[in-house]
Amino acid sequence: MKCKRCKKKAVIEIKRHNTAFCSDCFLHYYSKQVERNITHYKMFDKNDRILVAVSGGKDSMAVWHILATLGYNVSGLFIDLGIGEYSKKSRNVVARFSEKLHIPLIVKDIKKEYNLDIKEVSKRLHRKPCSVCGNIKRYLFNKIAFEEKFDVVVTGHNLDDEAATLFGNVLNWDIEYLKRQSPVLPKTHQKFIKKVKPLFTLTERENLYYVLLNKIEFLHEECEYSKGARSILLKEVLNKLEEESPGSKQRFLLSFLKFSKYLNIPEEKEILKECRICGQPTSADICSFCRILEYNSSGRVTSLHQ
Ligand code: Q46
Ligand code: ZN
Numbered sequence: 001m002k003c004k005r006c007k008k009k010a011v012i013e014i015k016r017h018n019t020a021f022c023s024d025c026f027l028h029y030y031s032k033q034v035e036r037n038i039t040h041y042k043m044f045d046k047n048d049r050i051l052v053a054v055s056g057g058k059d060s061m062a063v064w065h066i067l068a069t070l071g072y073n074v075s076g077l078f079i080d081l082g083i084g085e086y087s088k089k090s091r092n093v094v095a096r097f098s099e100k101l102h103i104p105l106i107v108k109d110i111k112k113e114y115n116l117d118i119k120e121v122s123k124r125l126h127r128k129p130c131s132v133c134g135n136i137k138r139y140l141f142n143k144i145a146f147e148e149k150f151d152v153v154v155t156g157h158n159l160d161d162e163a164a165t166l167f168g169n170v171l172n173w174d175i176e177y178l179k180r181q182s183p184v185l186p187k188t189h190q191k192f193i194k195k196v197k198p199l200f201t202l203t204e205r206e207n208l209y210y211v212l213l214n215k216i217e218f219l220h221e222e223c224e225y226s227k228g229a230r231s232i233l234l235k236e237v238l239n240k241l242e243e244e245s246p247g248s249k250q251r252f253l254l255s256f257l258k259f260s261k262y263l264n265i266p267e268e269k270e271i272l273k274e275c276r277i278c279g280q281p282t283s284a285d286i287c288s289f290c291r292i293l294e295y296n297s298s299g300r301v302t303s304l305h306q
Contacts, residue, residue, distance in 0.1 A: 015246035048151040056090030059156030139289035
């Protein structure tokens with residue numbers, strides 16, 4: 001198999017584009033994809049202060065590295081979730097990367113700063129750990145970006161993640177989530193920071209190649225709570241489809257993004273206000289993070305019904 005661009009020996013075949021690349025041409029393709037996504041979706045520019053949410057996994061390490069390489073003003077944000085060895089190892093991986101590349105890193109430890117333990121809270125609230133964890137991370141990404149005056153928050157979501165999320169939301173016809181499915185969540189409140197996903201057209205496999213070719217250290221293990229997650233099943237179904245019909249995932253996602261505006265999905269009516277306790281944007285009187293903290297400290301549900 002030869003590289004479609006330079007005719008040298010190819011190292012990766014990308015069936016959905018009916019192409020194959022050698023390592024240099026793959027890296028060229030990868031950075032062009034990222035740059036095109038940033039420009040086409042007006043994600044940010046070189047004057048913006050960019051906060052990259054990093055977990056130590058291949059996707060977030062790839063996006064952190066490519067944005068730094070392309071000359072964007074990036075800092076990392078690592079939330080230490082206190083999930084045993086997984087969190088310890090991830091923290092070390094991101095700290096080493098930040099030191100090596102001289103990129104600032106903000107670390108927040110939810111146990112130390114908020115006395116939160118994902119396992120305990122999820123038991124207490126009868127919610128899945130990932131649901132509690134997702135709430136906590138989304139809240140802290142926004143709060144820290146706002147307090148530290150960042151213009152935008154970047155996450156490493158890839159094509160597989162986005163197609164699986166869309167698939168799940170379509171299976172449930174979850175209009176509220178479908179409305180928000182986009183590589184860009186705009187600033188809709190002065191305290192709500194824009195969120196973007198520059199890798200949404202690149203697959204997990206391409207991100208893996210990117211980190212391997214650049215010799216970027218990343219954590220291979222997954223969090224213990226990811227086992228049996230519904231998103232994994234959705235990914236498996238889509239992978240099967242992709243095997244039989246390369247390009248299915250990308251067509252599914254990109255066509256949705258292109259045509260969703262014609263689907264007459266009602267416009268977002270929700271008006272964000274400020275949480276009575278912490279002042280962060282929320283659609284309720286008290287944000288879900290403050291409600292989690294309240295449960296955690298008192299085991300009571302007083303503010304939940306307000
Ligand atoms: S860290 Fe958190 Fe993930 Fe672990 S608890 Fe679930 S959401 S699986 S990306
Ligand atoms: Zn709050």
